Amino acid sequence: MKNILYVSPYAHIGGGELSLLAILKNLNREVFKVEVVCYEEGQFVERIKETGITCKVIKRNSFFSNFSIVGSIYWLIRKKKINLVCVNSLDIRAGFAAYLAGVPFLGHLRIIFPFAWPDFLFVRLSARIMAVSHAVVDGFCAHYPQLRSKFVVLLNAVEMPLGIIPVPLRDEFGLSNNAWLIGMVGRIDPYKGHAVFVDAARLIKKGIPEAVFFIVGEEAHDQEGSHYVSVLKERITTCGLSESFVFSGFRQDIMNVISALDTVVIPSLELKKKGGVLKEGFGRVAVEAAVCGVPVVASKVGGLKEIIQDAVTGILVSADNPQELAEGVVTVFKDKEKRLSIIHEARKNARLLYGLSGHMRALEGIYCSVLGIKQDNDNPCMACGNTYFGRLEQDSGYEVLQCVRCGLSYVDPLPPEELLKERYSRDYYKPWLVRQRKARVRMWKRRIKIVNRFFNNAGRLLDVGCGEGLFLELSKADGWDVTGTEFSSFAVHYIKEKLGIEAYEGDVTDIDVGSEKFDAVTLWHVLEHTKNPLEVLKKIRDIISDNGVLIVAVPNLNNKISQVIYRFLKGKRLHLFSPADRELHLVFFTPASIRMVLDKAGFDVIEVVPDYGCIRWQERLLNSVNRLFYLISGQMVFDAFEVHARPRERG
Numbered sequence: 001m002k003n004i005l006y007v008s009p010y011a012h013i014g015g016g017e018l019s020l021l022a023i024l025k026n027l028n029r030e031v032f033k034v035e036v037v038c039y040e041e042g043q044f045v046e047r048i049k050e051t052g053i054t055c056k057v058i059k060r061n062s063f064f065s066n067f068s069i070v071g072s073i074y075w076l077i078r079k080k081k082i083n084l085v086c087v088n089s090l091d092i093r094a095g096f097a098a099y100l101a102g103v104p105f106l107g108h109l110r111i112i113f114p115f116a117w118p119d120f121l122f123v124r125l126s127a128r129i130m131a132v133s134h135a136v137v138d139g140f141c142a143h144y145p146q147l148r149s150k151f152v153v154l155l156n157a158v159e160m161p162l163g164i165i166p167v168p169l170r171d172e173f174g175l176s177n178n179a180w181l182i183g184m185v186g187r188i189d190p191y192k193g194h195a196v197f198v199d200a201a202r203l204i205k206k207g208i209p210e211a212v213f214f215i216v217g218e219e220a221h222d223q224e225g226s227h228y229v230s231v232l233k234e235r236i237t238t239c240g241l242s243e244s245f246v247f248s249g250f251r252q253d254i255m256n257v258i259s260a261l262d263t264v265v266i267p268s269l270e271l272k273k274k275g276g277v278l279k280e281g282f283g284r285v286a287v288e289a290a291v292c293g294v295p296v297v298a299s300k301v302g303g304l305k306e307i308i309q310d311a312v313t314g315i316l317v318s319a320d321n322p323q324e325l326a327e328g329v330v331t332v333f334k335d336k337e338k339r340l341s342i343i344h345e346a347r348k349n350a351r352l353l354y355g356l357s358g359h360m361r362a363l364e365g366i367y368c369s370v371l372g373i374k375q376d377n378d379n380p381c382m383a384c385g386n387t388y389f390g391r392l393e394q395d396s397g398y399e400v401l402q403c404v405r406c407g408l409s410y411v412d413p414l415p416p417e418e419l420l421k422e423r424y425s426r427d428y429y430k431p432w433l434v435r436q437r438k439a440r441v442r443m444w445k446r447r448i449k450i451v452n453r454f455f456n457n458a459g460r461l462l463d464v465g466c467g468e469g470l471f472l473e474l475s476k477a478d479g480w481d482v483t484g485t486e487f488s489s490f491a492v493h494y495i496k497e498k499l500g501i502e503a504y505e506g507d508v509t510d511i512d513v514g515s516e517k518f519d520a521v522t523l524w525h526v527l528e529h530t531k532n533p534l535e536v537l538k539k540i541r542d543i544i545s546d547n548g549v550l551i552v553a554v555p556n557l558n559n560k561i562s563q564v565i566y567r568f569l570k571g572k573r574l575h576l577f578s579p580a581d582r583e584l585h586l587v588f589f590t591p592a593s594i595r596m597v598l599d600k601a602g603f604d605v606i607e608v609v610p611d612y613g614c615i616r617w618q619e620r621l622l623n624s625v626n627r628l629f630y631l632i633s634g635q636m637v638f639d640a641f642e643v644h645a646r647p648r649e650r651g
């Protein structure tokens with residue numbers, strides 16, 4: 001699982017917040033775990049909570065609270081083990097917190113505004129910035145051209161519900177049935193051009209006497225926005241249009257409201273401010289209107305120019321030009337053929353470019369590339385079927401991939417057969433047969449006791465990957481009827497000739513061991529050498545008796561203490577796979593991931609216990625440390641563990 005922290009500085013519902021909500025609802029939750037932080041209380045926080053995601057509010061109410069925001073986000077990143085921070089704008093506080101915590105962060109740039117040095121710093125420190133249009137990238141890079149490579153254009157997605165039912169606006173506001181409804185939708189903010197709309201309304205009224213004008217949305221909360229509504233109302237009264245304007249306030253059912261309108265206007269401005277120009281980065285309403293089948297007349301600014309193709313998917317007019325805006329609206333009203341063609345083309349275009357599934361695919365692709373996750377749809381995880389993999393290491397053309405969902409890890413690509421054959425020749429077993437024999441006899445006797453715990457009488461035992469056969473030899477002496485399988489032809493010859501025990505050469509999946517079932521099946525440090533442990537375990541499920549017991553011992557990928565000690569002593573990471581190693585492990589398990597594989601193969605796990613199968617005093621010392629840590633923390637950090645399992649009844 002990868003943990004993502006989303007940071008939204010604002011809590012009013014605007015285009016950016018709606019886009020983030022859509023992302024939160026549709027993100028692949030089997031791969032990504034999500035947390036949200038907001039800098040204010042508000043409707044957006046409520047909407048997030050409705051989706052079942054936790055949203056923490058860190059209030060910003062003074063200059064000094066900027067520092068507390070950095071601190072709070074930093075601690076949240078550490079506490080929740082966040083892997084990636086996604087900021088729903090450019091916010092240096094969140095960026096700085098992520099930077100301090102050493103976690104990559106992404107920005108999402110949705111509007112074009114007068115950028116300042118904190119924005120520059122944010123983009124520079126970020127891993128990537130997603131921009132909603134080319135206009136946004138151009139807007140930023142006009143000031144900071146050296147940062148263009150940080151940007152990737154990711155068109156906003158719009159939810160496209162089927163069968164949107166229009167709100168009966170005429171009834172709701174007591175309008176006549178032939179009223180022609182022309183609306184502006186979005187936050188009431190000077191740069192959205194409401195004043196131009198009011199001026200145009202006067203002219204529109206001349207061409208469309210039955211026109212009624214809707215202003216849908218709530219006031220912006222900043223200082224400039226708060227007086228804007230009264231300014232607008234005054235202007236409307238001066239123009240003598242009080243009867244023709246409706247302020248609907250904020251609407252939750254925005255798509256239903258849009259689809260009730262006859263025309264949507266987006267008269268956004270290019271507003272010169274200190275240090276730059278503020279303009280529309282995307283123009284989400286244009287896409288929403290297209291989805292709802294409502295024609296749009298919009299300003300030729302920012303992202304709107306990219307969304308709308310003039311006279312094909314809408315009508316573009318000069319910004320801050322009431323005359324042109326009015327003409328556009330009247331044209332749409334009078335020319336029915338043109339209106340229907342615009343509606344048709346715009347809807348087709350919106351479905352093609354702004355659908356959620358394509359957007360989510362692209363977005364998750366960006367997350368994966370930043371997190372170093374590989375997506376492989378052709379080779380899903382054998383345990384859980386997930387297709388996202390992290391890279392644990394890379395060496396000599398081999399990678400160790402880890403399933404993001406269940407943690408099962410394996411070598412990719414698999415090494416060639418010749419390399420494996422060569423490695424398990426006589427030289428591999430030599431130290432076991434001579435130098436380590438005494439210690440190994442002790443180890444195997446202890447393991448026989450483990451097997452015997454599950455049985456009153458010795459029965460038939462199969463040791464898969466039996467190596468040079470010492471365990472078979474000792475089990476036989478203990479009364480078991482033993483059989484072995486082994487990949488190494490050297491070992492099989494040795495067992496048959498020197499020990500007189502039945503042994504099969506090859507992979508257990510390919511061997512026919514006869515129809516009589518086994519009571520005990522053991523795999524002592526074998527499963528990690530197999531190419532497909534699931535297939536191996538499925539085969540064992542077929543040949544183990546219904547009351548049988550399976551014992552699997554494998555190295556532990558979570559051997560944290562050994563990793564620390566190794567790094568301390570050798571000054572480098574304890575690696576997992578190199579073609580030059582004596583032991584070629586192809587699969588790496590944690591207690592959790594082996595449980596999933598066993599479950600899938602048809603086994604119920606009885607217990608997972610430490611594997612003390614040690615020989616040397618150093619290992620015994622290490623095991624004491626591990627045991628202490630295990631007692632204190634409950635974490636299985638031993639170098640290896642055993643899983644004892646029973647075959648599940650076939651349903």
Ligand SMILES: [Zn+2]
Pocket residue numbers: 381382383384385386403404405406407408
């Ligand atoms: Zn998996």
